Amino acid sequence: MEQTAIEFKNVTKLYGEGETKAVDDISFEIKEGEFITVLGSSGSGKTTTLKMINRLIREDGGHITFFGEDISEMNEVDLRRKIGYVVQQIGLFPHMTVAQNIATVPELLKWDKQEIQARIKELLELVQLDPEVFADRKPKQLSGGQQQRVGVARALAANPKVMLLDEPFGAVDAITRLQLQNELQKIHKELGDKTFVLVTHDINEAFKLGTRVLIMDKGKICQFDTPREIMRNPKTEFVADLIATVKEQEAFWSELK
Amino acid sequence: MEQTAIEFKNVTKLYGEGETKAVDDISFEIKEGEFITVLGSSGSGKTTTLKMINRLIREDGGHITFFGEDISEMNEVDLRRKIGYVVQQIGLFPHMTVAQNIATVPELLKWDKQEIQARIKELLELVQLDPEVFADRKPKQLSGGQQQRVGVARALAANPKVMLLDEPFGAVDAITRLQLQNELQKIHKELGDKTFVLVTHDINEAFKLGTRVLIMDKGKICQFDTPREIMRNPKTEFVADLIATVKEQEAFWSELK
């Protein structure tokens, strides 16, 4: 049976003196192996939600569980090592080579040297970068798309059960982006049991990648369902508006045919 | 009859010691009043092509004409004052107010004070910003979308015949972007005889806005035609791939219905 990977129960996050509710009493459940996309406009609370999963941000109310265990009772370093994390600005360490970046977590875990080397090679191949060419480059010698691939490889290095991705393709051009989306989808399928949670404000991306899409607005969840279900039954006005723009775009393309 | 606004004849641009051909022997013609979009992935030579039109970059081979006149024989300051220019990072002058930014070129041209005031008001209304509210603000007091609108207004100030726009919506979020695209299209239609050349790597944007789309890859022109024609007869493999991803996306959406 499918296991619950992540669960939010009435989670709230306040900022300032409690004036801003970045995340407002949300509850949802993510199963192992799902590819969840979180969609919403700027400031809707997507990043806050994501970072509460690996405890980069602490919730102010409610409970979050990770494979059944309450994360507030786990050692946070251990928790994070079980979670891969990729951010928009990529966050590759500029003073390390590609190989050293990827090796970061395995080294923290004190893997054997040869094992680490093998893993680096395997991962670079997975993200379609030739290890011979790229292993010893510094991040700034890579294009945006290549950096993003290394970021994904690094996050995958220690075989985490869950991958968190915060607008991972925000910094690359639209055409490369389409390519990276396809690759990521392929990786998710190949790896089978990994749970992906990806934040984006691109509707196409959210609906294309997500097995389920979590739509947020002003700190609340508008709808959390499969793309098909959302298209058919938008639950709030906000979701309906979103769907409308997509339809407009679609109409435009079919007109061109 | 339609006049030729811009023509490239076998234009080449080299970088470094000639190793990089940023633009490789391209020729094309743009008529007055067209809305041309230039589409291509990062590094394909779009910006280089655009900047050669207002001589921010000099060609290394070939000829460029502006309304029949070879631009290498024109005074470059005069040429630029006939061309509006908007860049992705917007480039508003941070030490000037919105009104002063818009007034820049009219002042260089020594327009009469009252004329300038009237023009500022007219333009702010055109880009849907209330002059009362925005004229005296500094750029940093505006949101990204508002800044972008001011950038367009500033470029239009002296009634240029041609507008060059380099990824004008690169810095704003996806939802605001749709809005700005619609506004820009409206402005182009209202102004009638102005020629727009807009660089983008977003396929949706390129096909939605362009009366014709110029697709570039590795410094060469892959295809230059109406969106409809490109969709029907992609000329190169690169274009075919692009169209395929669009079709895939479209198929995906209609499948959801």
Added chain:
Amino acid sequence: GGNDSSTENTVIRVGSKDFTENLVISEIYALALEDAGYDVERIPNIASSVVHTSITNDEIDLYPEYTGTGLLVVLEMEMETDPQKVYDTIKAEYDEQFDLTWLDYAEANDSAGLVIKTSVAEKYGIETVSDLQEHASELRFASQGEFDQREDGLPGLTKAYGEFNWKSSTVYDNSLKYEVLKNDEADVAPAYTTEGQLTDKEEFTVLVDDKKFWPPYNLAPVIRNEVLKENPDIAEILNNISSTLDTETVTGLNAKVDVDGEEYEAVAKEYFDSIK
């Protein structure tokens, strides 16, 4: 204060070297000239090494100099120990070579010498420079950079007394040497025999120059001939001052500044008022 109504509106530029005694004496000269109705411009604190160049370049008109310095440093002539002979020699040479006049010299003799901590002197029984040379390897020397290089410093001393193999030798600014000795960071230092601190005999002892190495350093004004010709009464004014200055007096003046911490201008004024 200036004397603007004076018919003779010549301004006399009085220079001085950059240490206490020279500052005090030159200030006394200046006060005396002002008292006689001259306008005076003071140009104090000229590095010792360039003061002679200043006067030959017409940047100052007069300053207090030492006969020994004129002989050894400026004229680079042979050593001579008789004060009058030294004076006669340099007076003639200066007049001929530089168009400068040495006015009468004072009895005050600010000779170079070596100072030792009294306690150390007693411990080793050192009274003369010869004694010192024998014990040099047990003693720490607080030098000033110049002393190690000057002909009337260590090099000359070595020729006269033999090698000084100091236990250690460190360079300090001249003004710090008594502090250094007091703080027991050194035992011996070069000294000028009129320095104010030397009045404290319990602390410091000046060694006897038993081989008569150092020439006399009598204090006297050096003045440009041109200025003297135009204002011949200056000679008398300054000679009157010099006649009052003996070694003890000058040492006392120095002590007021360097030991009691008074300002040199104040000390000069007080002294001038007392002899006027």
Added chain:
Amino acid sequence: MLVNDILQYFQENFSQYLIYVYQHLGLSIQAIGISCLIAIPLGYISHKHRKLSQMITLSSQALRIIPSLAVLFLLISFIGVGRAPALIALVLLGIPPILVNTTVGFLEVPAVMIETGKGLGMTDWELLKRVKIPMAFPFVMTGVKLALVEIISSATLATYIGAGGLGTLIFTGLGLNRMDLLLIGGVSVAMIAFTTSIFLDYIIKRSIN
């Protein structure tokens, strides 16, 4: 003439010259070492506490408007003469630039980098060792360079208060109006400052690439 004087000086006093160089370098290196030991940890601590870092910036700015000559001289009145006060004065002059740059260096480590490090499961110590220190290093070194330049410079003045070094040659040269000594002293100190500067620039450049 001057060339002959200089050659002659070297022939007669070469070992003395080497002692001056040794003293100058020794004093400077010792001072920079102590400055680093004090300022780098302090800089690290102060980057974590806003108040402290403001105070430090403010007081080091205040210190900057005191001429280093005055610092050196004033110190004798309180701790006397010799090598120790010279060392203290030089350390005092060396601390502010290192402190300020270390603080800035750690503050400038981009938040994304820290967040990423944490997100990857680094402990505080691992984060410091693998991310913060390497990324702050060029800044710290820039501070060290500024401090060293200041120290080498002021070590020349420290001769006044009995610290030895190449300043001795310059003072003696000034006192005796001896151009050869002035040039030997001046050029030697200049060369030392020059090479140190170039060497540290090289280290900083290398750590960036």
Added chain:
Amino acid sequence: MIAYWNTYHEKLLTATMQHIELVGMTLTIAILIASGIIMACMHQERVMNGLIYLTSLLYSIPSLALFAILIPLTGLGRTTAIIVLVIYCQYVLLRSFSAGIQEIDPTIIEAAVGMGMTRNQMFRKIQLPLAMSSIIAGIRIAATSTIGIATIAATINAGGLGTVLFDGLRTFSVVKLLWGTVLSMLLCLFVNVILYLLENALRRRFA
């Protein structure tokens, strides 16, 4: 300390005036030279950066050493002092002037060129106003360090507050040392206040 002031304020004021003259002349000359260099090399970034590196090396040379090297050429006194101080200022001024200009977002420059501004117009309307605060900051630093280094110029007979400090050392007088220190600090603060007012005035004019 007060008593000392009451008796000798004239002497202290003379030293201060000399110091102001020294610093004032230095800054005036240095700013003129730096502006000239910037105008001439503004568009050759390579040359500019090379010059800045060169001056940074000169800046690392202790002032006393530079004095020593220059004395055989230009002698003791104010001329030498001013030459050395001007050399030091060049690094600070060039670096801040050029940083001010080079740090301007290149898209802003591009936008200005794209709008058809001539070099001259761009300099006046865009580069100068945007670089202003950096330029003033540079002048402030240059002034502060010149006031400090100028005290050392007393060793070569250039006068100024250094004479008070050396006098204090010579006579072992804390009062004099303190007065020398305090006066140079006051001078620093005074210059800073003036530059602050200047900056505000300029900012109001340009913005």
